Amino acid sequence: MKPRLQIIVASTRPTRFADKPLAWLVERLAKRDGLEFEILDMRDHPLALYDLADSPARTPREYAREDIAALGRALDRADGYIVLTSEYNHGYPASLKNALDHVFVELNRKPVSFVGYGGVGAARAIEQLHWSASNSKWPHFVTRSTYCLTSCSLPCRPKCSTLKCSHLSINGSRC
Numbered sequence: 781m782k783p784r785l786q787i788i789v790a791s792t793r794p795t796r797f798a799d800k801p802l803a804w805l806v807e808r809l810a811k812r813d814g815l816e817f818e819i820l821d822m823r824d825h826p827l828a829l830y831d832l833a834d835s836p837a838r839t840p841r842e843y844a845r846e847d848i849a850a851l852g853r854a855l856d857r858a859d860g861y862i863v864l865t866s867e868y869n870h871g872y873p874a875s876l877k878n879a880l881d882h883v884f885v886e887l888n889r890k891p892v893s894f895v896g897y898g899g900v901g902a903a904r905a906i907e908q909l910h911w912s913a914s915n916s917k918w919p920h921f922v923t924r925s926t927y928c929l930t931s932c933s934l935p936c937r938p939k940c941s942t943l944k945c946s947h948l949s950i951n952g953s954r955c
């Protein structure tokens with residue numbers, strides 16, 4: 781059986797840029813024989829802000845509500861993850877933070893890596909995700925060795941804004 785990799789899409793904005801780097805990532809993963817992959821979109825898991833009495837680390841898989849259970853089951857399906865993240869105020873999107881706060885054992889001891897996009901490739905958001913991953917006992921890869929997408933570093937740059945540009949690059953060069 782092939783390992784199942786999940787791409788977790790953090791941004792939920794209706795006009796999000798995330799779909800462009802997501803397409804880029806999917807295209808590359810589809811060429812790999814050794815794994816299955818699926819997308820876990822935070823848009824499909826709109827949880828209320830965390831309000832539970834206890835921490836999920838103390839109450840593993842004791843889901844208080846069906847929407848939390850659905851997220852837990854979805855994460856349980858994966859053998860490893862790639863988190864696709866943007867950066868909001870030097871952190872990762874609250875949609876993902878809130879989701880991660882609702883789970884714990886579902887992630888334990890599964891490898892995770894990160895793809896960021898935006899002005900600085902969401903470097904600070906990924907840095908923050910490293911800390912969250914450490915707490916969730918996610919064995920994570922070093923940020924600097926992951927692919928970092930910048931939304932546009934190509935000659936059209938002066939003409940296109942982050943949200944409009946469809947050019948993608950890895951660490952600043954055309955790919």
Ligand SMILES: Cc1cc2nc3c(=O)[nH]c(=O)nc-3n(C[C@H](O)[C@H](O)[C@H](O)COP(=O)(O)O)c2cc1C
Pocket residue numbers: 791792793795796797798799866867868869870871897898899900901902942943
């Ligand atoms: C509320 C907000 C805060 C942002 N803060 C940052 C930031 O701190 N650093 C950065 O590089 N980009 C920042 N940006 C720009 C986003 O990274 C950029 O708009 C990106 O396209 C957002 O991803 P999304 O379109 O997939 O949601 C911010 C955007 C928003 C909406």
